[in-house]
Amino acid sequence: xxxxCLQQHYFLGIRIPPDIQPLAEKxxxxxxxxxxxxxxxxxxxxxxxLFYLGACxxxxxxxxxxxxxxxxxxxxxxxxxIDGFDFFGPSSGPRVTYLxxxxxLFLERLQKDISVAVTAVTGLPSKDRFVxxxxxxxxxxxxxxxxxxxxxxxxxxxHVNQFHLFKIRPQHTPKYESxxxxxxx
Numbered sequence: 001x002x003x004x005c006l007q008q009h010y011f012l013g014i015r016i017p018p019d020i021q022p023l024a025e026k027x028x029x030x031x032x033x034x035x036x037x038x039x040x041x042x043x044x045x046x047x048x049x050l051f052y053l054g055a056c057x058x059x060x061x062x063x064x065x066x067x068x069x070x071x072x073x074x075x076x077x078x079x080x081x082i083d084g085f086d087f088f089g090p091s092s093g094p095r096v097t098y099l100x101x102x103x104x105l106f107l108e109r110l111q112k113d114i115s116v117a118v119t120a121v122t123g124l125p126s127k128d129r130f131v132x133x134x135x136x137x138x139x140x141x142x143x144x145x146x147x148x149x150x151x152x153x154x155x156x157x158x159h160v161n162q163f164h165l166f167k168i169r170p171q172h173t174p175k176y177e178s179x180x181x182x183x184x185x
Contacts, residue, residue, distance in 0.1 A: 007055035009168045010179065012068070012114055014160055016046035016134055020082060023099060023156060024136055027085045031148060033097060037137035044174035048080070048101060048132050050111050050163060051118050060122060065165070065180055067117040072163065072182035075113070078106035081155035082134065091148045093140055098133040102155060107132055110163070110184075160184070 021043045027033070034040050056064070081102040087094035101107070111130050119126045165180040 010053040010056050010061070011166050011168065011176075012050040012053065012118070012163060013047040013166055013176075014050065014080075014163050015178070016048065016082075017158060018043060020046060020099070020134070020156065020158070023082065023153070024134075027097070027099070027151075028136055031097070031146070033137040036140065036142050036144060036146065037097070038139040038141045040137050041135055042174040045176045046134055047164075047166070047176065048107075048134055050114050051127065053118065053122065053124070056122065061165070064118065064121045067121060068114065068163075068165070068180075068182050071110075071113045071117055072184050075106070075110050075184050077159065077161040077184045078104070079157045079159050080104050080107055080132070081157055083155045084150060084152040085136075086133070086150045087148055092145050093143075094146070094148060095140070096138045097136045097148070099136060100150075101132040101134070104132070107160070114163075 024041070024043070024046065028040065053064075081104070082099050083102045084100045085097070086100045087097045089095040108130065111127075111132070115126050115130075118124055162181050162183045164178040164182070166176040167179040169175050169177055
């Protein structure tokens with residue numbers, strides 16, 4: 001029996017530094033998320049997704065890389081603020097729980113330019129709705145009724161001087177490996 005050849009999947013994102021991990025742990029513990037969700041983000045996998053690409057061939061990646069280097073050079077380094085705990089879906093059983101990011105014009109402009117470049121190269125639809133966040137847990141494994149509520153905390157700044165093309169390696173821990181870095185400014 002031959003091996004199944006799965007195409008390599010990618011996404012563009014901003015890596016979150018390890019000093020955010022205690023904040024993540026606080027909410028993982030408080031809401032017992034590891035008991036309730038199949039996928040818990042590894043500390044080294046914490047990130048803000050800018051665009052999910054999925055499967056890409058080498059030619060597409062080469063063209064995209066060239067455009068992304070140009071985009072990175074046109075954007076200054078900036079800071080974002082992690083400011084709370086929230087979720088997508090009903091509070092009784094959300095699909096995804098995450099740490100939220102304060103609205104940020106520099107981040108929004110960067111994501112918009114990346115979205116335009118990705119759409120031009122890959123033909124993937126542009127993302128109209130960008131909700132920057134840092135996933136903590138996803139994919140429910142219980143039907144237990146939860147009663148989560150959003151929570152705000154003093155904003156924690158994160159300096160952003162680059163973004164990455166991440167390769168997704170589902171069988172590894174951590175599972176997101178930077179395939180290319182794009183320095184801002």
